[in-house]
Amino acid sequence: MKRAQLQDIKRTGAEKLLAALPMPGHEGAAEAGWAREARAKARARFLEAGAPVKRDEYWKYTDPTALTSPLSVVGEAPAGPVEMLADAAMARFVNGRFLADQSTVPDGVALIPLSDALYQDLGIARTLFGVLEEAGQEKVARPLAALNTACATEGLVLQATGTATLHLAQDHGGEGVSLLHHLIRVETGAELTLIETGCSSNTVMEVDLAEGASFHHIRVQEGTREASATHLFARLGAEAAFKSFTLTADGAMTRNEVVIEFTGNDAQGHIAGAVLGRETSHIDNTVFVTHGAEQCESRQVFKNVLSDRSAAVFQGKIFVREGAQKTDGYQISQAVLLTDGAEFLVKPELEIYADDVACSHGSTTGALDETSLFYLRARGVPLKDAEAMLVAAFVDEAIAEIAEDDLADAMRAHVARWMDAR
Secondary structure, three states: OOHHHHHHHHHHHHHHHHHHOOOOOEOOEOOOHHHHHHHHHHHHHHHHHOOOOOOOHHHOOOOOHHHHOOOOEOOOOOOOOOOOOOOOEEEEEEOOEEOHHHOOOOOOEEEEEHHHHOOOOOHHHHHHOOHHHHHOOOOOOOHHHHHHHHHOOOOEEEEEOOEEEEEEEEEOOOOOEOEEEEEEEEOOOOEEEEEEEEOOOEEEEEEEEOOOOEEEEEEEEEOOOOOEEEEEEEEEOOOOEEEEEEEEEOOOEEEEEEEEEEOOOOOEEEEEEEEEEOOOOEEEEEEEEEEOOOOOEEEEEEEEEEOOOOEEEEEEEEEEOOOOOOEEEEEEEEEEEOOOOOEEEEEEEEEEOOOOEEEEEEEEEEOOOHHHHHHHHHOOOOHHHHHHHHHHHHHHHHHOOOOOHHHHHHHHHHHHHHHHHO
16 A cells, blocks of 8 residues: 555544544633644644554554544443542543542642633643643654544643642443543642543543652553553653553553653653453553653563463653763563463664663563472462462562552552452
C-alpha cells in the first residue's frame, strides 16, 4: 500500500471517530474562547496524524482497532462500590461523568470539574489544557491523545498547594466510549499523591510540576475491562520529583502511554509498572522520556508476568537533548513467561545529543528459574506457592519504586491474589 493511500485511510478513520463523538458544549452554551481554540488545534492534530493503524511504527505490536472503531458515548450507569487503597479523599467518575455527591476535596487542594473550567477564564486550565499533550507529539504522533483533547468534556482541574492524597476512581460499564481529561498543577514545594483506580475508554492526564514539587502516582487497572488507552503527560521543573507506578492485570486490551519532559535542572522522574496477563489479554506500556535540562535522573522499570496466550508490549525511549549534560537515564524491561503461548514484545531506544551522560537500557525474557523452583520444592513448598514466591520477588523491583510503604504493600497483595487465582 502506498503511503498516500495509507494516509487517506487514516484520515478517513479520524473523520469517522470525530463524527461519532458529540461536539463539546452543553445546553447551547459555548465554551470559553481559549477552550475552543485548544479544541480546534487538537482536532487539526488528530486529522493530520489520522487514526492509528497497525502499520504505524508505535502501533506495530498492538492492534488499535478496538480503540478506533466509531462508537457512541456510553450511557449513564449506577455507581458501584470502590476499593479504597488508602484513607483518602475521593473524586468519583462513572462512564465519564463526575459524581459530585460522592467526591470530596482534601486539604491543600483546589479542585473543580473540567466541565465547569472549560466555560471559565481559569488560569490553570487555560495554560494546561492540551498544552502538554501537544508538546508530547513532538517526536511521536499520539493521535488518540489529540482526539481526547478535541472531544473530552469531563475530568478534573486540580491545583495542589500543600501535602495531599486523592483517590481518583473511574468506572466504565456498558457499550460505548467514555473520555476523561485531567489537568494537574503541583505548586512549588507541594506534594500530591494520586491513587488512580478503574479506567475510561480514553484518558489524558496533563501534570505540571513547579520547582521542588512532588507527584506520586499509583494506578491499578485490573479485572474484566473493555479496551482502554491512557496518556500521562508530565512536565518537570527544577528539583521536581515525579513517580508513577501502574499495576495492570488482565483486561481485553490496555495501552498506557507515559510522556515526561525535564525542563528544569536536578529533577527526578521514575516510571514503573507491573503487568500480569492471562488468557488473551494484551497490555502495552509505551514510555517516552525527554531530558531537556541538566543533572536529571530518569528510571523506567517494568516487570511482566504472562501466562496462557496473553501478550505484553514495552516500548521505552530516552531522548537527551543537546545541552542536557549529566543526564542519568536507566531503563529495564523484563518478562517471565509462565506458559509457552505467552509473548513479550519489546522496543528499547536511546537518542542522545549530549556527551556527558550515563544512559542504559536492558531487557530479558524467560521462564521462572528452575534451580530456584527446585530449591523451594525440595524444602516442601508446593509448586503453586513456589511460583507465587518467585513471581513476587521478580515483580518487587518495580513495586519498590512506590514511595509509600502501605501502598507498596497493597500492590504486593494484588500480585499475590492474582497468582492465587491462576
